[in-house]
Amino acid sequence: MFRCFAASLFTVTLSLPTLFAGEGAEVVNYYGYDDCIRLGNGEVTVMLCPAAGGRVLEYSRDGKNVLYLPLGDEGWRYSAEAQGGSMNAGRFDIGPEKMVKRGKVLWMGPWEGEVVGDRSAKLTSQFDSESGARLVRVFELERSGSRLLCTQTIINESERPVSLCHWSRTFAVGGGIAVVPRSPLGRFPNGYTMYAGGAMLMAPNDPNIDVTDEAIVVSAAPQYPKLGFDSHAGWLAYLAPTDQLFVKRFRTYPERAYNEFAALTISVWYPDKDMVELEPIGPAENLDPGEQASFTEEWWLIAHKFPTEAKPFDFKALSKKISENTVPPRD
Numbered sequence: 001m002f003r004c005f006a007a008s009l010f011t012v013t014l015s016l017p018t019l020f021a022g023e024g025a026e027v028v029n030y031y032g033y034d035d036c037i038r039l040g041n042g043e044v045t046v047m048l049c050p051a052a053g054g055r056v057l058e059y060s061r062d063g064k065n066v067l068y069l070p071l072g073d074e075g076w077r078y079s080a081e082a083q084g085g086s087m088n089a090g091r092f093d094i095g096p097e098k099m100v101k102r103g104k105v106l107w108m109g110p111w112e113g114e115v116v117g118d119r120s121a122k123l124t125s126q127f128d129s130e131s132g133a134r135l136v137r138v139f140e141l142e143r144s145g146s147r148l149l150c151t152q153t154i155i156n157e158s159e160r161p162v163s164l165c166h167w168s169r170t171f172a173v174g175g176g177i178a179v180v181p182r183s184p185l186g187r188f189p190n191g192y193t194m195y196a197g198g199a200m201l202m203a204p205n206d207p208n209i210d211v212t213d214e215a216i217v218v219s220a221a222p223q224y225p226k227l228g229f230d231s232h233a234g235w236l237a238y239l240a241p242t243d244q245l246f247v248k249r250f251r252t253y254p255e256r257a258y259n260e261f262a263a264l265t266i267s268v269w270y271p272d273k274d275m276v277e278l279e280p281i282g283p284a285e286n287l288d289p290g291e292q293a294s295f296t297e298e299w300w301l302i303a304h305k306f307p308t309e310a311k312p313f314d315f316k317a318l319s320k321k322i323s324e325n326t327v328p329p330r331d
Helices: 007-014 315-325
Strands: 001-007 023-028 033-040 044-049 055-061 092-094 112-117 122-123 133-141 149-158 161-175 177-181 192-196 199-201 207-210 215-218 224-228 235-240 244-250 265-272 275-280 285-287 291-301
Touching: 007 224, 007 275, 023 044, 033 122, 033 133, 033 244, 044 133, 044 199, 055 133, 055 291, 092 149, 149 161, 161 235, 161 244, 177 265, 177 315, 224 235, 235 315, 244 315, 285 291, 291 315
Parallel strands: none
Antiparallel strands: 001 291, 023 033, 033 044, 044 055, 055 092, 092 161, 112 122, 122 133, 133 149, 149 291, 161 275, 161 285, 177 215, 177 235, 192 199, 192 224, 207 215, 224 265, 235 244, 244 291, 265 275
């Protein structure tokens, strides 16, 4: 995370050529869009969609996409008159949820896309007068392996102070197992809170959620679909039925305020059986006019046989596999 005055930096980035000749990066047709940016290294493919929401449509290894991308919304673009259209797959947003007012141009509007280096691309949103923000997302796929750096920068281009935060809203394929490690001195008795209609349960108990001193393991959709966590372990894992382990690693800031409800650092949401939403949440960014702040998620995709039985769950074996196949986030 960094903060600085944005005016001169933003002017420079807009002057970069829109078609940089980068190795492992090209503009392609995909999912009904003619301006997607494909990043690839021979092992992993990343497909970015500037045309609708500045999101990731594909994050795949061995031809298997871990992101939820259904048939039916191919080529959909937002307009004031457009009907329907769902933002699926690798979505990002800004929060805090229910508090910040933000326009649809950030969530589903057209973004500017450009290749900026080897296996690297930048997506830039329009200015959103409702939130006062413009967003820039930079995606960098390493030369080998699955590590994908996803950095979202919030720029306050309004004439007023704003209080915002990074809010990831990635849809992965459903039917898997979500694992959130617990941190010492957590605030929730069971390590998580559950949204129950208009209330938040501080000590929920659900048959599809196992709680130990080490982790919370969600093996299927709970009674109420949205869960919140205060973990500062800095990672979130999802065992997908595609025989893949989807890991998000990110920095947390225990010394800083988090302005999401109940100061959450992670949320997991089960809207239906076909998908699950994996949501790292950043700390409060109190930005004066002209200031900016960034938050980086590092994605990893590892081959992992989906367990035939979710219980008992071997958290130590999973932690060992993650430590052997990933590295801590960059500073």
